[in-house]
Structures are given as C-alpha cells and as structure tokens.
Amino acid sequence: MTKITPQPGIMEIALYQGGAAHVDGVTDVVKLSSNENPFGPSPKVADALRIAGVDLHRYPGTDHAGLRRAIADVHGLDADNIICGVGSDEVLQFIAQSFAGPGDEVIYTEHGFSMYPILAHAVGATPVKVDETDRTVDVDKILAACTDKTRIVFIANPANPTGTMIPMEDCKRLAEGLPAKAILVLDGAYAEFVDDYDGGAGMVESRDNVIMTRTFSKIYGLGGLRVGWGYAPKEIIDVLNRVRQPFNLNNLQLQAAEAALRDRAYLDKCRTENARMRAWLIEALAGHGVDCDPSYTNFILARFQDAAEANAADAHLKSQGLIVRKVAGYGLPNALRITVGDEPSCRRVAHAIGQFITQHREGAA
Ligand SMILES: Cc1ncc(COP(=O)(O)O)c(C=O)c1O
Numbered sequence: 001m002t003k004i005t006p007q008p009g010i011m012e013i014a015l016y017q018g019g020a021a022h023v024d025g026v027t028d029v030v031k032l033s034s035n036e037n038p039f040g041p042s043p044k045v046a047d048a049l050r051i052a053g054v055d056l057h058r059y060p061g062t063d064h065a066g067l068r069r070a071i072a073d074v075h076g077l078d079a080d081n082i083i084c085g086v087g088s089d090e091v092l093q094f095i096a097q098s099f100a101g102p103g104d105e106v107i108y109t110e111h112g113f114s115m116y117p118i119l120a121h122a123v124g125a126t127p128v129k130v131d132e133t134d135r136t137v138d139v140d141k142i143l144a145a146c147t148d149k150t151r152i153v154f155i156a157n158p159a160n161p162t163g164t165m166i167p168m169e170d171c172k173r174l175a176e177g178l179p180a181k182a183i184l185v186l187d188g189a190y191a192e193f194v195d196d197y198d199g200g201a202g203m204v205e206s207r208d209n210v211i212m213t214r215t216f217s218k219i220y221g222l223g224g225l226r227v228g229w230g231y232a233p234k235e236i237i238d239v240l241n242r243v244r245q246p247f248n249l250n251n252l253q254l255q256a257a258e259a260a261l262r263d264r265a266y267l268d269k270c271r272t273e274n275a276r277m278r279a280w281l282i283e284a285l286a287g288h289g290v291d292c293d294p295s296y297t298n299f300i301l302a303r304f305q306d307a308a309e310a311n312a313a314d315a316h317l318k319s320q321g322l323i324v325r326k327v328a329g330y331g332l333p334n335a336l337r338i339t340v341g342d343e344p345s346c347r348r349v350a351h352a353i354g355q356f357i358t359q360h361r362e363g364a365a
Contacts, residue, residue: 008102009121019325026321032339033325035299037221042266048259052251062246070258081231083240086248088189088215088228093119094240099183100125104151109137111162111330116154135162135293139170143177150179156187161327161337163295175210186212190297192219204231219270220260227257274298278340284350288357299339307333316356322349
C-alpha cells in the first residue's frame with residue numbers, strides 16, 4: 001500500500017457533473033443542460049478575439065487592469081475591489097483556499113450549487129448543508145446552523161438549480177447575524193437576469209464580511225471562455241490575490257470579456273428575450289400540469305409527480321433531441337432543470353412535455 005496519500009477531504013469530493021451535450025443516435029440536438037445563452041456572446045467578442053490573437057507571444061498583464069476598469073465603469077464600482085478569475089468558480093476557490101481549512105465549517109444550502117461542498121472538501125474544511133424552505137434559501141435556518149467554526153456561507157442569489165431568490169433585506173440580515181469570523185459569499189452567477197438588482201454590490205461596500213461573485217458564463221454567453229470576477233472589501237481582495245496565479249487569465253479571455261461587457265445593448269436584448277421565453281415556458285408547462293417556481297434566472301425547475309415521472313420525462317425529451325438536466329443529485333429527484341433556450345427550442349420543449357404528459361398520465365389512468 002502506498003504511503004502517498006492525498007490531503008484530508010480530497011477523497012470526499014464527488015466529481016462535478018457537467019451538463020450532457022450529446023444523445024447517442026439522435027441528431028438535431030438542443031443542449032439545455034448548462035444554462036448557456038442560446039444566442040452566444042455579443043458579435044463584438046469575435047473582433048476582440050481576432051485582435052488579441054495577434055499578440056499571443058506576449059504574456060498577459062498580471063493585474064487585469066483593463067477588465068477590472070471596464071467592470072468598475074459599467075457597474076459603478078471601485079476597480080481596486082475587484083478580482084478576476086478563470087470563471088467565478090476560480091474566485092470561489094480563492095475564497096475557500098484563503099478563509100477555510102481543517103476544523104472549519106463551510107455552510108451551503110440544501111439545493112445549493114454543487115461546487116460549494118467540493119470547495120470545502122478541497123481545503124479540508126467540513127461542508128455543512130442547511131435545509132431550505134420550499135426550495136428557497138432560509139436565512140433563519142442558516143443563522144441557526146452557524147457555530148464558532150463557521151468561516152464561509154455560500155449562497156447563490158438567484159439560486160441554481162432552483163431559480164428562486166431571497167430579498168436583499170434577508171441577505172443583509174444574514175450578513176448582520178453571522179459569527180465574527182464568517183464571510184458571506186453572494187454568488188451572483190445569474191444576477192444579470194434580474195431587473196434592478198446589484199447582486200449585493202451595495203452590501204459589499206457597506207460591510208466588511210461580504211463577497212459578491214459574478215460570471216461571464218451565463219448572460220454574456222462566454223461559458224467556454226472561462227471568466228468570472230469577485231467584488232469584496234480591499235483587505236479581502238488583497239488576501240485573494242495572494243493565492244491567485246499571476247497569469248490566471250490570458251489575453252484572449254481579458255479582451256473578449258471586456259468586449260462582451262461593454263456591449264450593453266446586446267445584454268439588454270438577451271435579458272428581455274430570456275424573460276419573455278421563460279414566462280412563456282412556465283405557462284406552457286403549467287398548461288400541461290407541470291409546475292415550476294417563479295424563476296429569476298435563465299432556467300426553470302420543472303416539477304413532476306415523482307422521480308419515476310421525472311426520469312421518464314427526461315428520457316422522452318432526450319429521444320426528441322432535447323437535453324435537460326436531472327437534479328436528483330441536488331436533492332430534487334422529482335424535477336428537471338431546463339435552460340430557457342431560443343423560441344424554437346422552448347416550443348420544442350413544451351410540445352415534447354405535453355406529448356409526454358398525455359401519454360404518461362393518461363396511460364396510467
Ligand atoms: C450558482 C453558480 N455559481 C457559479 C457558477 C460557476 O460559473 P463559472 O465558473 O462558469 O463562472 C455556476 C455555473 O453553473 C453557477 O450556477
């Protein structure tokens with residue numbers, strides 16, 4: 001038996017499951033399993049990539065000054081309080097690495113994003129799962145679960161895979177009530193889909209225990225590029241920068257993300273179209289007897305009668321070339337998470353689910 005052993009927690013990690021992209025034997029497939037923007041990124045991204053591609057013999061800057069300035073301009077933030085990462089996943093990783101370790105507790109919620117317990121295990125900390133109420137983060141339950149070992153509380157607002165959201169007043173109450181050594185991470189991967197919502201930036205500015213994370217992978221349509229960012233008090237940014245590799249983002253990532261960010265008209269178009277098709281899809285599924293919670297994101301969580309029905313619906317959708325996400329691993333065996341695609345994709349999903357429900361429920365009657 002080898003004496004070489006991994007660090008505590010590493011072998012507890014259940015590997016992250018990405019969304020499927022292929023169905024054997026089916027062509028004309030639509031991938032609705034990873035909450036990607038069906039329209040892709042702003043056309044300005046292609047130009048930025050062409051220009052950045054000319055200088056590939058040059059190392060990128062280490063401070064991401066251009067991208068941080070652009071983020072600060074667009075969101076009205078202080079560039080010194082911003083850190084950029086390889087997806088927001090990397091920023092979340094910096095946070096776990098910097099602020100939790102063996103003996104510490106990291107709180108996440110019942111249906112919370114699966115990276116949170118992975119990151120806790122990766123640093124040898126103990127992930128603590130707290131119940132939600134009706135698929136929604138419950139601040140009182142989180143506060144009741146805090147101990148003097150709590151170092152980080154991760155919540156996504158809006159949340160994945162439920163699509164639900166809690167009011168900013170509740171986030172404030174949570175930050176206010178945390179033990180002195182704990183940080184609240186407000187994961188804003190889906191914040192751009194919510195009207196008039198700052199993702200918690202204001203809270204970051206008024207407190208010393210809140211970090212907000214954001215991504216270019218969702219509304220900006222750049223999941224394949226891997227760029228995210230965080231906003232935090234300066235003392236925290238200073239800590240996070242110490243564990244960040246100096247060249248974590250390359251020139252292509254930096255230029256493309258900045259081009260996407262500055263195209264506000266494209267972003268508005270994507271937000272409006274997502275809201276329109278999301279409402280349409282929720283109503284269409286309700287018409288077929290399949291309920292969804294109100295969603296604040298670019299996906300819906302469709303709830304079936306039981307796990308068997310959800311699995312059968314998934315198989316039927318697959319047979320029609322529609323790949324959605326099973327979420328039993330998130331404690332939601334009765335549900336399927338369906339990304340809001342373009343209008344033809346949404347119509348295909350609604351039609352296929354209607355067909356399935358007719359066959360399945362009437363067959364059972
Ligand atoms: C809630 C949440 N946070 C963070 C991420 C990570 O996004 P990325 O690393 O692509 O920025 C995702 C991706 O699905 C997510 O759903």
